[in-house]
Structure formats: structure tokens, C-alpha cells
Amino acid sequence: MLVEQPRVRRQWIGPTIISVAILCSGVPVVAQAAGEGTSHYTDMVTPNGRADWTTGVVTAKGIGIPPKNPASALQAKEMARTAAWAVALRNLLEAVKGVRVDSTTTVNNFVTTNDEVRTRVEGMVKGAKLVKEQEMPDGSFETTVEMKLTGDFSSVVLPKLLPRPDPLPEDKKHPIDKKSIISKSYTGLVVDARGIGAQSALAPRILNEQGDEAYSVAYVEQRDVAEQGIAIYVPDLPSAQANSRVTSRPLLVKALRATGNNRTDLVVSDADVQTIHGIPEHFKFLKQAKVLVVLDAQ
Numbered sequence: 001m002l003v004e005q006p007r008v009r010r011q012w013i014g015p016t017i018i019s020v021a022i023l024c025s026g027v028p029v030v031a032q033a034a035g036e037g038t039s040h041y042t043d044m045v046t047p048n049g050r051a052d053w054t055t056g057v058v059t060a061k062g063i064g065i066p067p068k069n070p071a072s073a074l075q076a077k078e079m080a081r082t083a084a085w086a087v088a089l090r091n092l093l094e095a096v097k098g099v100r101v102d103s104t105t106t107v108n109n110f111v112t113t114n115d116e117v118r119t120r121v122e123g124m125v126k127g128a129k130l131v132k133e134q135e136m137p138d139g140s141f142e143t144t145v146e147m148k149l150t151g152d153f154s155s156v157v158l159p160k161l162l163p164r165p166d167p168l169p170e171d172k173k174h175p176i177d178k179k180s181i182i183s184k185s186y187t188g189l190v191v192d193a194r195g196i197g198a199q200s201a202l203a204p205r206i207l208n209e210q211g212d213e214a215y216s217v218a219y220v221e222q223r224d225v226a227e228q229g230i231a232i233y234v235p236d237l238p239s240a241q242a243n244s245r246v247t248s249r250p251l252l253v254k255a256l257r258a259t260g261n262n263r264t265d266l267v268v269s270d271a272d273v274q275t276i277h278g279i280p281e282h283f284k285f286l287k288q289a290k291v292l293v294v295l296d297a298q
Contacts, residue, residue, distance in 0.1 A: 038239040041295055043200065049095020053200040053233035053295075056149040059131065060095050062087030066139040076139060084133070084141035092145050093125045099149065100201040101157055103260020110157060120156045149202060154226045158203055158217055185281035188246025188290035189215070192237070193255040193266050198295055200233045201264035206291075208273040209256070215276070219286045230289055235297030246290050251275060266293070 040054035049060040064083030070076035097108035111118040124147060131144040147153070191206065206215035213219075217230050234240050240250075253276070255266040268276075276282055285291075 038242045039235050039297070040239075041200065041233040041235045041297065045098040045100075046091075046095045048091035049098065051095070051099060051149070051200070054239075056229050056232070057146050058092065058095050058099065058149060059144060059146040060088055060091035061142060061144045062089070062091050064141045064143070077135070080135075080139060080141045081133070081143075084143035085130075085145075088143040088145045089125055089128060092128055092147060093122065096121065096125060096147065096153075100199060100262045100264055102201055102203045103205065103262050103265045106262075107157060117156055121153070124153055124156075150229050151226055154202070154229060158225055158230075184249070185279055186249050186251040186285070188250035188285050188292065189276060190237075190240045190246055190250045190252045190292045190294065191255050191266055191268065192252065192294045193258065194294055194296045196255055196258045197263055198255065198258035198266060198293070199263045200293070200295060201262060203230050204293065205265040206273075206276075207259070207265055207267045209267060209270050211259075211267075214268070214273040215286055215291060219283075220289045221287050224287070224289045228289055231291040231293050233293050233295050235295060237294060240292050240294055243292055246285075246292050250290075250292070 038054075040052050042050055042052045042054075045051045045058070049058055051058045062084050064080040064085070064087060066076035066080040070079065097106065097111055099107045101107060101110070107121065111121055128145040128147045131146050132142075133144075134142045136142060189206075203217045205213055208214055217225060220230060228245075232243070232245055234243060237252075240246070240252075253268050253272040255268055257267045259265045259267060276286075
């Protein structure tokens with residue numbers, strides 16, 4: 001059950017021919033999660049690759065065409081299969097490079113400026129998981145591959161960000177309204193960021209109205225950063241309510257605006273930040289990255 005802060009009344013409205021990738025649309029879409037009763041938030045990070053921001057997986061497809069004059073049918077088949085795999089991996093690499101890391105950078109920024117990061121990212125792409133391989137009636141092959149944005153990938157990209165800060169300094173805090181002191185702790189945080197043009201990223205930040213951090217990668221235990229990421233995204237409140245990430249009593253707050261070049265940092269009210277930081281137990285769910293963001297589904 002989503003829990004709103006009681007002091008504020010809110011209403012929530014519930015080529016080469018070989019390199020063609022068969023992926024449609026260039027806007028975020030809603031994909032139904034099989035067997036979970038929830039929807040996934042996905043978007044096309046490049047024309048040839050899609051990111052599922054609910055599961056933290058990037059997927060790409062590639063098509064391989066058999067040669068015109070093969071020595072044998074077997075050779076034609078194997079060459080088409082090999083070509084489809086190579087194209088899918090190339091498309092996957094481009095998709096991964098297009099993933100937003102934070103409000104100002106993408107993976108490509110790290111790859112082009114750090115040889116170690118580039119080598120490791122390219123190596124992980126080469127080890128991508130084969131999702132589907134299909135032979136077409138014309139002899140071509142369509143191959144689908146995917147790679148997780150958590151695990152080893154997170155450990156390569158996210159440590160390049162700023163070190164852990166202290167919780168919001170005393171001089172940045174605002175007086176707590178005695179009427180708003182909470183009697184029970186919450187089990188997670190849901191930020192409703194619909195209607196403000198916000199976008200997804202590996203390392204979003206939650207800020208107060210003065211721009212001070214209330215939550216970021218620096219608040220999360222490194223193990224949890226690698227295993228599950230900083231936050232996950234869903235396209236609607238029912239999906240947020242059904243997601244086990246924030247468990248049984250998450251705090252629901254409304255983002256006032258999105259900031260940064262990539263519009264991935266979310267500003268919430270000072271009163272909401274006071275509630276988020278209101279009791280020590282809340283820092284526990286922040287450390288465990290029990291944070292979920294609702295974005296517009298298009």
C-alpha cells in the first residue's frame with residue numbers, strides 16, 4: 001500500500017542490409033510483465049536498442065543475410081547466423097553507450113574518455129546473453145541479445161561518480177513542522193515524476209528545493225548498487241504498489257520538477273525531504289536502494 005504524507009492532501013491521477021535492427025518506435029512504451037501483474041517502463045535509448053528500466057536490461061536485435069552465391073546451403077545458413085550475432089552485438093554496444101548514467105553523462109562519455117571503462121564495457125557486451133535466434137523463410141537470421149545494467153556493469157560505471165556525502169547537513173535543513181512528525185517508519189520510497197518531463201538514468205538523484213541531495217548513489221551500500229542499481233522505474237502507480245522493491249509501506253512523494261541536462265534529477269519539496277530523512281530507519285531503506293520512480297508512459 002502506498003502511503004502519502006498525511007499533512008498534505010494530494011490527488012494522484014490514477015544500411016547495410018545486414019545491419020537492420022527490427023525494433024519499433026522511438027518513445028517510451030509500456031511492456032506488460034509476464035506473470036507479475038505489473039508493467040515495465042522501457043524506452044529506445046538508440047534506434048537499435050531498447051532499455052527496460054524496470055528490470056535493468058538492455059536488448060538489441062540484428063539481422064544477418066545469407067551470401068548470394070554460397071558454396072552450400074549449410075555455409076549460407078552459418079554465415080547468416082554469424083552475421084546476425086555480430087550485428088546484434090554491435091547494436092547492443094551502441095544501445096549501452098546511449099544509456100544515461102546521471103543528469104549530465106551517458107555511458108558513452110565514460111567509454112570515450114576512459115580506456116579501461118571502454119575495454120570492460122566492450123568485453124561485457126561480447127558476453128551478452130542470447131535471448132532468441134530465428135531463421136526466416138528467406139534464409140536470413142534474426143538474433144536478439146541482452147545485457148544487464150546491474151552487476152559488473154554497475155561496478156564499472158557508477159564508481160566513477162562522486163564519493164559518499166554526509167546526510168543533509170544541519171545548515172541545509174529546514175525546521176520540522178511538529179504536526180508532521182511521523183509516528184511510523186516507511187519501508188521504501190516512491191517518487192511520482194509524471195508530468196514534468198523526467199527521464200530515466202542509472203544514477204538519478206533526489207534533491208530538495210535548494211538543490212541539496214536527499215538521495216543519490218552515494219547513499220547506497222556498494223553491494224546494493226551493483227546488485228540492483230540506484231532506483232527502478234515503472235509507468236504507473238499500480239505497478240509501483242505491486243513492486244516488492246519498496247515492500248509493504250512505501251512513502252509516496254511528488255516530484256516538483258526534473259533538473260540537469262538529461263532531466264534525471266528530481267526535485268521534491270523540503271517537507272518531503274524532512275520526512276525522507278525524518279527517522280534513522282529511513283536511511284536503512286535508502287542504503288538498500290528501495291527507491292522507485294514513476295515516469296510517464298507514452
